[in-house]
Amino acid sequence: MDSSKSQTIINVRDLVVGFEDQTVLDHLSLDVKRGEILGVVGASGSGKSVLLRTIIGLVPKRAGRISILDNDRDEATPEKIREIERHWGIMFQQGALFSSLTVRQNVEFPMREHLNLSDRLRAEVARTKLGMVGLSPEDTEKYPSELSGGMTKRVALARALALDPQIVFLDEPTSGLDPIAASDFDTLIKTLQKTLGLTVFMVTHDLDSLHTVCNRIAALCDGKMVAEGSFDTMLASTHPWVKAYFQGTRARNATLSEPSSASRPN
């Protein structure tokens, strides 16, 4: 099947994931649509990162089905999985940069793994990606220890974009940033998504991001998605956790500032 024609880029059905006697995800189902920015929200410890890590194959599942780009993970050969992996980029919560490599070398890393490019071309592509996320040429030869939190996030995003992915997974991209840097990062994600036609799967606690960047939101509670839809859908939800989260003071402040992306069509 030609995945470029499919509207659903990630399909998760009845997913069960746990550790020893703890069940974290309990028959969870979720679709991620091509070209959307999906925000996954939930209480601390509800399993958002576990969901992300299970989808990308870092955490084993106990039951259920995960299909990405029309490939069922269980049926795909190791070669096929490696091929699919080329089509996504991941930005982990703390950036997860290699401390012994420069900014440029960090961005080159996935290219070294997956592409057969000359040293010169690889370096050039890395510099282009770093420019796309707003890093200046003089930052490219710095080491991660010399970067601010916001710069670290941008480098991690550039690395996630290294292979021209179709899907980008972002785990709490704005955590640890001040409100202005967080807002700049939100704008960057939105711009890149539009210009590159990316599908974005974003785990976040940031109500401003959910309100201004995400086209759709999925709320995780008790191992399942308990609400899905626009920010307005979340506001109208009667689920106790969703109600408490989206109708709390912080949510009211977020909705006062700007019109919602989630309430607008794609």
Ligand SMILES: Nc1ncnc2c1ncn2[C@@H]1O[C@H](COP(=O)(O)OP(=O)(O)OP(=O)(O)O)[C@@H](O)[C@H]1O
């Ligand atoms: N490798 C692991 N081994 C054992 N338990 C784990 C592992 N990874 C996650 N967990 C547990 O799974 C649960 C969900 O963790 P997860 O990190 O997905 O939460 P989260 O919703 O992303 O939280 P936060 O918003 O605080 O980042 C937690 O109880 C956590 O302790």
